[in-house]
Amino acid sequence: MSARITPFDYEGQPVRFNAEGWLHATEIAERFGKLPNEWLRLPDTVAYLEAMERTCGKIPYVKTSRARADRGGGTWLHPKLAVAFARWLSPDFAVWCDLKIDALLRGDGKPWASARREAAIGYRGMCNALAFHHEARGKTPQRHHFINEARLINEVITGAFAGRDRDLLSAAELEIVTLVELRDTALMGTDMTYAERKASLLQYMLGLQGKRLAGGKAA
Template sequence: MSSATNIIPFEYQGQSVRFSTDGWINATEAARRFGKRPVDWLKQEETQEYIRTLAEAMGMTKVTQNHFGLVRTSRGGKAPGTWLHPKLGVRFAQWLDMRFSVWCDAQIDNLIHGDQDDWQHLRDSAAIGYQGMCDALNLTRQAQGKQSAPHHFINEARLINGVLYGEFKGRDRTDMDRTELRLIGMLEQRNTFLLGQGLDYQQRKQALTEYVDEHLRPRLSGGAA
């Protein structure tokens, strides 16, 4: 997993589990939900033998401190923790929970075979939607003889987050799963339409809240990734 690799969050039973776009799993994050630690699995003799055998089969003969390069640790940035190679991820997940391991196997398979493209497409679409919303806001303010400042656009993003999550503050979209990105994009399009109708902030807030409660809340609470 290189530093340039994107991180994609998936939701398992209401909690986020992060993978890289090339199938590595954040083992620290995954283990925490089960009250376990990756280090306890890695130091088991059976695990060490499995890693040696796997490394040999993959042509990795150089012994390193990070288990032949199959285990990597990040102590900072947006993705801290112990990360496991996709060929170790399912084996590790089996140690945590059998149902979780089956779910992990499916996510890793999807990532390796291109499912990350769907997440990136939704991320890009949300970014385009945000720009369109900002353009609509700017045009609306210009028509009213007002100038736009950066905080006006920030407030629109916080409005979207507020009606969806109940907190009117910024959120890092790289930590959102596919369901969240899809809903964010739908709300941005709705808000752009409301701006075009000339609704003020409070009117748009009320209209967006009603729209979320009627159409989007079930999707978000359903946890579909």
């Protein structure tokens, strides 16, 4: 799928749609112990698809991609099929899915775009601070310094010193990334060492998690 993918959270698990409301069926069906092809082969589904084509025209309602799963690979369903498919998985999930698709088609997904921009700005600010941090010590910042700093942010948040595809993060996850980046930028200004910054960021992240569990707003 070429359109930007927007992740939402359903009972603690990400559910991915693209900007046009298509549902990543392979990913969500797996969590219910099912496969999209099982639903697509059902007589009722075949009849429904035929009715859709008679009413709305013969357009692709099912798309597949051979890309890696984390890059959008798998089976995607048109929003006109997504809710019927979700109903087969779970009535509660079908209602949730209907609301999310409606929000996407109305353009209510803008908060994600804003969160993504803020995270990008936070990253640039952190990189600028890191470059200044090295230059002030007579060193030339290298590409791996910026990569490792981004991985440090990810390690503080997820526990894994590795890259993350930010286009697959939810708005709430992006907000956390931005807050930790801003804190890291501020800590560099205090002349802390890498180890000191990491310890401080871990403590900061614990505070953010505590606020989220208590229902408070991260600040």
